[in-house]
Amino acid sequence: MNKQESAADLVLEDVRILRAGQPLIHIAARVEPGSVLTVMGESGIGKSTLLSYLAGFLPPDFSGSGRVLLGGTDITALPAHARRMGLLFQDDLLFAHMSVIENLMFAVPHDVSRAERRRRAEAALCDVALENMETRDPATLSGGQRARVALMRVLLSEPRALLLDEPFSRLDMALRDQIRALVFAKARERHLATLLVTHDVRDAEAAKGPVITLQGRQDTAK
Ligand SMILES: Nc1ncnc2c1ncn2[C@@H]1O[C@H](COP(=O)(O)OP(=O)(O)OP(=O)(O)O)[C@@H](O)[C@H]1O
Numbered sequence: 001m002n003k004q005e006s007a008a009d010l011v012l013e014d015v016r017i018l019r020a021g022q023p024l025i026h027i028a029a030r031v032e033p034g035s036v037l038t039v040m041g042e043s044g045i046g047k048s049t050l051l052s053y054l055a056g057f058l059p060p061d062f063s064g065s066g067r068v069l070l071g072g073t074d075i076t077a078l079p080a081h082a083r084r085m086g087l088l089f090q091d092d093l094l095f096a097h098m099s100v101i102e103n104l105m106f107a108v109p110h111d112v113s114r115a116e117r118r119r120r121a122e123a124a125l126c127d128v129a130l131e132n133m134e135t136r137d138p139a140t141l142s143g144g145q146r147a148r149v150a151l152m153r154v155l156l157s158e159p160r161a162l163l164l165d166e167p168f169s170r171l172d173m174a175l176r177d178q179i180r181a182l183v184f185a186k187a188r189e190r191h192l193a194t195l196l197v198t199h200d201v202r203d204a205e206a207a208k209g210p211v212i213t214l215q216g217r218q219d220t221a222k
Contacts, residue, residue: 007033007191008071008160010054015066017046017053024062025050029212031161031193036184036207038196041214047197050214051163054195055087056080070160070193086159086192088167088183092150094138100149101125101134107156124152128182143171147179155186162187162194168203180206 010031017025025046031037039047053064057080068076075083094103104121105114112120125131128148138146147167154162167183168176180203187194196207204211 005160006071008193009033009069010161010193010195011067011069012054013067013069015050015053015064015068017049017058017062017064019046019049019062021063025214027212027214028066029210031195031209033191033193034188036187036194036196036209038198038204038207038209038211039214040198040201040204040211043199045214047214048165051087051165051195051197054083055085055163056083084158084160086154086157086162088150088154088162088164090166090169092146094146094150094153096137096139098138099134100130100136100138100141103138103149104153104156107153109158120156124156125149128152144175144179147171147175148182151179151183151186155190159192162192164194164196164198166198169198169200176202177206184208 012027012029015025015027016023027050029037039050041047049058049062052058054068056078058064067074070084095106098106101121104124105117108117108120122131122134125134128151130145130148133141133145138149141149164183168180171179184207196203198204
């Protein structure tokens with residue numbers, strides 16, 4: 001995060017999403033900087049759609065209303081690239097044609113000099129004990145190594161909040177605990193408001209924050 005920027009809370013103000021004109025979700029919530037709000041609910045209820053709305057790329061069949069505020073600024077009308085949301089999905093989406101270090105450098109804002117982008121990317125790799133993996137092709141990394149690179153790639157893009165869509169679900173149990181702890185630690189350290197979509201109650205427990213279970217149109221934080 002840019003040093004001048006203060007920690008940002010993420011506020012969902014009366015957010016309603018419709019699919020083909022029919023109500024799908026209605027939710028209101030506030031996520032504190034550095035804390036994790038877990039969103040659960042049965043398959044197809046609209047969890048991923050909610051993240052798409054917050055990130056600014058709702059698919060064509062959907063429409064949304066309500067305000068999204070980040071650090072007190074209304075970002076509802078901003079295009080996706082200007083929202084500063086860091087996204088992590090089930091699939092890490094590392095670029096297969098780039099080495100590990102190139103994947104990381106690409107994430108750093110492009111107005112930063114190449115030398116500085118390289119320095120930040122190297123520091124990020126060091127941070128997750130992957131400093132000897134710079135020139136590796138992502139396909140040659142283990143699942144845990146890929147997950148760590150994907151996390152650092154998101155952080156290098158200087159997000160102001162994190163949106164996580166089942167990012168741990170492809171990892172086996174031991175690794176899942178480890179990567180989950182790392183992601184939450186980084187979110188806390190950087191004061192990032194984090195919204196986590198998951199089916200796994202262990203993720204929700206580890207997040208130690210409020211949980212919202214989507215139930216169509218009546219959603220409440222517990
Ligand atoms: N691009 C799309 N166009 C039309 N309908 C879609 C599209 N993507 C998802 N849907 C539908 O919208 C609803 C919400 O989907 P969404 O993926 O948000 O659910 P989810 O709660 O994340 O489900 P899961 O837990 O299975 O990932 C579902 O009924 C789904 O079939």
